[in-house]
Amino acid sequence: MFTFIVMKLNLTTGIIPSLNVSAGLLGFFFVKTWTKFLEKSGLLRQPFTRQENTVIQTCVVAASGIAFSGGFGSYLFGMSEKIAKQSTEADDAQNIKNPAVGWMIGFLFIVSFLGLFSVVPLRKIMILDFKLIYPSGTATAYLINSFHTPQGAKLAKKQVRALGKFFSFSFLWGFFQWFFTAGDYCGFSSFPTFGLKAFENRFYFDFSATYVGVGMICPHLINVSLLLGAILSWGIMWPLIYNQRGHWWQPADLSQSSLHGLQGYRIFIGIAMILGDGLYNFIKVLGITLFSLYRQFCVKDQGSVLPVASGVTPKNLMSYDDQRRTQLFLKDEIPPCFAVVGYVGIAIISTTVLPHIFHQLKWYYIVVIYVFAPTMAFCNAYGCGLTDWSLASTYGKLAIFTIGAWAGASHGGVLAGLAAWGHDEHRLNRLDLMQTSKAGYLTLASPRSMFVSQVIGTKNGLCHFALCVLALLQGFP
Template identity: 25%
Template sequence: MDPVSPQVSRDVLEQDEYDEEDLFVEDAVLENDFTFRAVAVGLLVGVLLCMTNIYFGLQTGWVSMMSLQSALIGFAIFKLLPSLFPHFTPQENVILQTTAVATGTMPLAAGLVGIVPALEMMTVREDGREPIILSYGSLVLWCLAVAFFGVFLAAPLRRQVIVKEKLVFPSGTATAQLIALLHKIPPPAQSTHASSTTAAYRRIPRSSRSASPPRDRSASESPERGLRAGEEREKSIDDMGGSGWWMLGWSFAASAGLTILSFLFPILFALPIFDIFGLPFGTSLAASWVWYFTPSLSYVGQGIIMGFPVTLSMNAGMLVGWAVLSPLAKHLNWAPGPVGSSTTGVRGWILWVALAIMIAESIISLIPITLSYATTLLRHHRQRSAGPKVFQPSNSPRASNVTEDDYFDPQPDDADEDPEHEPPERLVPLSWVSWGLGASGVLGVVLVWYVFGQDGIHPWATAVGLVLASVLSIIGVRALGETDLNPVSGIGKISQLLFAVLQPGNVVANIIAGGVAEVSLYVAGDLMQDLKTGHLLHASPRSQFYGQMIGSLASVFVSTAGYKFYTSVYTIPGPQFAVPSAGVWLNLARLLNHGHLPSHVVPFMLLFGTIFGIISGIKAFKTRLPASVQSSPIVRYLPSGIAFAIGFLNAPSFSLARLVGGYIAYRTALSSGRGTTPLWAIVLASGFVLGEGVISIVTLALTSAGYGAVSCFGCGLGGGGYCSGACA
């Protein structure tokens, strides 16, 4: 069936009442969302994002799901080749970006920028054993062990947190809004009349139903509001239709060109601007204290995407960590080693303070989510235990809780609950979830035991890690849906604490166990954002599930090849790739098993952990505070603990470049008049990030072929980072 023009969908949404003919027209657009072209282009985009995430992940530990960029690039590909790819629908774009995200986020999901390099950083002196360096085949098996469990976890959680509770999932909602802008359809909104709309849909006989029920018309309740929204939407579409694509191309080219120039002249990415203050005294601040500036457009783009408040918190942490605590620890001989050392230097000393901040904020922020979930479960239990219920025959075609597709769809206990609006043929059956969780769990236990053997984690411990991930994923996904922050780092550290008791004295087991729990939660969380996008744009959840599985499987081999390529060319950790996440994993595992904390770091851990625990508690329970307190500047501008800690973990050069981007986002939001970053700024940032990430593959190939810097001019002044790596 040929897709219907998006204008038909808009006409349906603008009517006062729905009729069955309109339902069929609306659904005609939705029947063919899982297409070969959507998956193929999604894999292509995902491979680029995968290599980009390996590059940035090894540098700073920052990995993005890139859902906005995936939808944008995918749409651009189809727009540039309209004769080959006609009638590209919004639902196909959802499948495309779902596949791309599953492919692109595997570097973090499989621990390739965290636990895998942490295992390679072990030493005989510190850990009593040689480092574990996995071959390509073993690394593929490890990725296969952890790639799919989170995918099957996401499917059953969708109905609870997206359909019933309607959690926001900000990134998923933003991606849906961008896709709506690109395809010139009305922007999706959270349903406010879902029950009436769904009831009308369910009255249609099952044999006559098409793919999906109608969308909510909340956007058209006010003609004036709808007109204003339409004017803003058309302006954004006009920008994207012309100058927007040029902006994406030029920003990509500018970032790529600067990356190539920095490869040829490393001083460009290691400007020793702070050495000016040290020259009269014959010292080099940049060389001694890791203070230099990296004018990387990709990190400027990251700052635009992160926003001004986050980058401001990050730079506040950078100042406290690298300008206050580092000199203090060095001067008092608490960290006598080289400044950049993650073991005996100040980088390793302040890492513990950052870890205390991250754990404190993660645990405190989970408390209200846990209490809310526990209260909801208790209330439902009491309702069901209150007494026998009188059976009422259902008017719905679903006469049983188990459909012919074996999809479990319990009827709502309360009248205000929103039942599932998708028909069973578009959902992931319960039998698939049950068998998938069982098979992927067994596969994970067997492969982890095969890869690491008796010296690694016991099979029963891996199984416990998977069960723990299943339980914690409920809390983590809810936190992600409400705050857009996936507390994977805190939950991973909680797992490490638990396994220090279950399998003591084994650093390898501790790292792997924490990684297994974190990986499953990370995958489930990111894929839940995609399911939110699909829910708002009415893409088939089953088609998204197919895309997730295909993308995850492909990325197992792509991510492994990319990681092995980088580690064969560069020294990791090294001047260019510090791998800060690996240091966090390894140091905590050492501490919990047989290690000890650096000199005098405990008071600072307690101090900063307490401060950010209190800040996190204020944020978590802000709605219970008096209105005057909620609106006070002190509360509104409280820093993010995670961002503050990242300022400790990353070298100052990266934080400074992100601050530039954050300020750009702030200024453009003010000039837009709407208080949000405009679409053109997001397009600009996407080009910046992708430009350096993609061209890094070229510089990697050149380095492996024996090519290097053309000139090391300026590096002698003390420029670190790129200078240290290319001109050592």
């Protein structure tokens, strides 16, 4: 169910809310119902614990996350012949690789499990040393802890009832709109609220519960920024640029979907702003991190810490709960050597295998990617712990420009850049599993159990859920 929801959002809005809390809630509700049935039947041997609830939530999030980080709404279809025909530069065999289940599973398998091994060495640093919040993981942990109390079952029933109520309303509203939709730009999905002239410039109301829900989850800053961007672009900039047709691009009647015309301005102005903001944050986080580490380890100033941390709390000042969590976290943690061996092993495999999947992606391109990978992984995990927002797509766009320019347009630079983007984005998005690691820390779940659950969820998401749901939604063989 979550894979279907994520895939639908990925192919429409491109904005995926955190599903950690929902996975923890529904996991508790369904398993608690099942265990009550077993208890009445006399078959229940052990009670349902919060650690099991956390492991279930971790597996669900790992499986459904593949639907977003797998690139099914971005780079995988960007390699297809259909998209390549929209650009004269990319419309050649060197830059085309049509989607197929075989190579997609192989590619995603390599980069997905590489991302899991990237998470392991960062857990102790981010959770214990820097004490980052990871808002979704913390909220999920508090929710699960509250469930497994005498009053928790009643709270869960109320929340599931509210979830079902608004789910039913959204479903019935979508079903109602279907009766008034005869085709594209028809019915409630394209209602000309501001008039037909504004409708021509894409200002209309679509009565979509999806966008309303995403807007309710996003902070005001995000919603206001999106509204301001829509007004500046579709209301002012694009109409003014379109009036320059024949002067700024030839011919004047060029299709608006062509990158040589208005579409080129739309895409590259937007990407330039996203890339500039992402590069600024990347340099800022990297600079603050390196400066703070320098003060801590070189100057030996124990009072200097990262801005987000309150320092490593001495054990005698920690609460009893924090002492127990830290003790279990360190006692049952995954050995760093295991993570390093796994990371290096998969890196060697990917350096060997990926050039056979994408002939344009040379082995030395991949080596360069892995040289900068730890820095990007650290910064993305750090930013995600602060803001709950992954910048994986922004870092991936850096790979498009660097690897694409290095390969050159005449040597499949478009396909090489997209493959490098997919490699970086999918690997960095796996760092979102740091949220579940934080939840496991707060619920006293075994780190090794969490890692095994992530592996199982990733495997199921790759082999079963994501591709099946994509085939259902897109209809490709």
